[in-house]
Structures are given as C-alpha cells and as structure tokens.
Amino acid sequence: MSQPMLRLEHISKQIGHRPILHQVDLEVERGQRVALLGPNGAGKSTLLRIAATLLKPSSGRVWIGGRPAGDDPSVRAQVGVVLEPTLFYLSLTARENLTLYARLYGVPQAGKRAAELLELVGLALFGDEPVRTYSRGMRQRLALARALVHSPQLLLLDEPYTALDQEGCALLNGLLERLAAQGTAVVVVTHELEPGGSPLPVDRAVLLDRGRLVDGVAVPPGREAGWLRRWYRERVGSGLGRG
C-alpha cells in the first residue's frame, strides 16, 4: 500500500505558554489537493511551517513520503513551499535567485530550469530585474516558481493567491490541476475560496479552529459556484470550535 505523501501525527505546538496547535492529525495522498481553512489565528500557517520542517512541533511527528521529517535533510527535497514572505535575496535578479535555488537543490541545467519557470509564471520579460523592484504580485508568482524549481512531490502553499491578479489566479489554478494530475500532493492555506472568480481547485477541505482540526469535507468536482464558501460559512458562522 502506498504511503500518504504527507502525514501529520498528533501535532501539538505551544509557543511560550500559549497553545497554538492541539493534537492535529492530517493525511494527504499523492495527487490530492487539500484546502486548510480557518479564521485568523487558527494555527494554519504554523501547521504549514511544521509540515515544511521549518518549525519543530512540541509533540507529534511529521512524515513526508513515508519518511520521518527532521531526521534526514534529504526528505526536504520532496517539498516545495510558498509562504507569506517570498524568501528571496532582494538585490539579486529573479533569474539569479531561481538559478541559486536550482543549484542548491541539485537540479541539472539550473539556468535552463530558471528560464523555463520564469516563462511558466509569466515573468520572462522581467527575469533580469532585481527582485527588490518587483510588485507584491510579481514576487508571489516568482515564489511559486521557486517552490517548483526542484519538481517537488508535495507542495505547501500559504496564501498563494495574495496580490495575484485575475490572470495570476487562473495561472495558479491551472497549475494546481496539472500538478495533481501528475501526482503532486498540495496543501493550500487560503481565505480565497473563489480565487479569480473560479472555484478553489481542491479535492478536500479541512477546517482548523483554535489549533484543532474540527471538520473536513470531500469537495465534489463540478460543484456549483459558492459551494465551498457556504460550507465554510456554515461552520465558522455557527461558532464551531469556540468556547
């Protein structure tokens, strides 16, 4: 039986005396796209950073592709991450940043890969400009290219639609469809349930509230507009998980 691409096992996180996450369990299969939803302060970004191995959980374990994360750095080769900061050296150009990441990940023909990705995210014309001169939306596109530079099997996206225009949202939606078809697992933290006016391209949604996973649903393909928004509002509006 194939292992899930991501398995979070009883994850708890406490910062100081403040509990952020409490006994969270989540599995994401290969090719599956999961939306991690919840109100501000629910612990979504913290959970994503733990899954990305940037943060250590206070208790619990993270498994990536069936291997425990944290023991062996090579596990991180399977993960691509977009976070709210875009993780670039601002005085380097977009091409230099992508080439640097490609070389660090051991991607052959790093320069060619950087050029392909710049083309993919629609930044080929601006590839030789320093990232410092980029708008927030352009940086967000570039962050997506960085996350894909080593063709990861697991993509973790924290608010990836931030500052993207209509065309950028469509680009990301199309990309998520293609990556899922190729077997890439995706976890997306977002408040944009209809990015660019289209339904969020996910197969499953889970709801995190006050550090606990409180609900989840399989998202039907070809659902009517606003389906996921209604599901989310019904749960959050009902005060689920509060008090």
Next chain:
Amino acid sequence: MAALRRVVLLAWKDLVVEARSKELLGAMFVFALLVVVIFSFGLDPARSEVRPLFPGILWVAVFFAGVLGLNRSFTKELEDHALWGMMLVPMDRSTVFYAKALSNLLLLLFTEAIVLPLFFVLLGQTLPGGLHLFLAAILLGSVGFTLAGTLLGALAAGTRSGEMLLPVLLFPILVPVVLGVVQITQGLLLNLDPAGWRHWFQLLAAYDLIFLVLPLLLFEQVIEL
C-alpha cells in the same frame, strides 16, 4: 563534496550581494582606516615608549571594523526571510553558517589587505620578526574572529537589539584571539624572543578548531524560528 560546493555557491552569492550594495565593505574599511589615521596623528611613532601600544591599536581597529561587518551580515538573510528558503533546501543547515563565515572571512581579509599596509606606512612601523609569521597570525586570528563572530551574529540577528548585543556577546569570547594576535604582533614588531610568544599560535589554532566544529552542533538551534 556537494556540501562544499553549496558552501562555495552561497559564499559567492553573499559576495555578489555585497558587491551590489557595498554596505559591509564600505563600513568596515572606512572605520579601520579612520582608527589608523587618527592614531597616526595622535601618537609619535618615533617615541619608543608608544611602540608596544601599536599591536593593540592595529587589532582593535581590525576587530571593531569586523564587528560592523558581522552586524550586517545576516540582515540580507532576514530581509525577505531568505534564510527560511535556505532552511528548506535539502542540506545540513550548518552549510549556511560555513558559507556565511567564508564570505565574512574574505571581506575581513580584503579590509586587512588594505588597512594593514597603511598602518605600517602611517605609523612608520617595520616588521623585523618575519612577514610569514605575521601573515599566519593574521589568518589564524581572522578565521577565529569570523567563525565565532558569525555564530554569534546569527544569534544576535534574530533579536530586536542585535546590533548592540553582538559586541557584548562577542568580545568576551574573543579574548583568546585578541590576546593571541596582539602578543604575536608585539613579538614580531619589537623583535622579541619567539620563545615568549610562539605558543600563541597553538592557542589560535585550537580556538579556530573549536569554533569550526561547534556550529555543526549549534547552528540549527541558533537559527530556529
């Protein structure tokens, strides 16, 4: 081999970033130069009683200039949280430390290559004790300084008052390095008996070795979010 390649790649990236901003090199170079120039006006090199002070002046200028550079060296990593990007790469996270220490060392050596000859010219000093030993002391002292300074620079960079914190943390730890290079330089400048100062080379080498290994164990904890 892959680790070494990554260290060189990241150090090269640091040097390219520095070449575009010239922030560190400018501050380090101007500070060290000013100290040397001010002392060259304030002290009469012909008076024999001030000669023993020169090694101290020289290394205070170099190390204080170096702290200016160290203070800024992690700023670029934190600007857009690029350090997190490096932490995501499938490599031992201490790779980032060794690359940063290498680029800091190269910048310090570059500053020294300009300031040290000026020191000898402006303060009218000669080196009767042997240039090769002096160069060895510079190298060992600079390596120890940058290894300890880069580790503590990473620690201080994550705090709100990092620029003040770094010298406070660093200088007590640097005491063996400062003592070593000052004693060796004094021995060479004043042409003292090598038996009285040669052992400082061993101390510098041991210090460098300790701070070469320590980051393997500590750096990941230091940069943890």
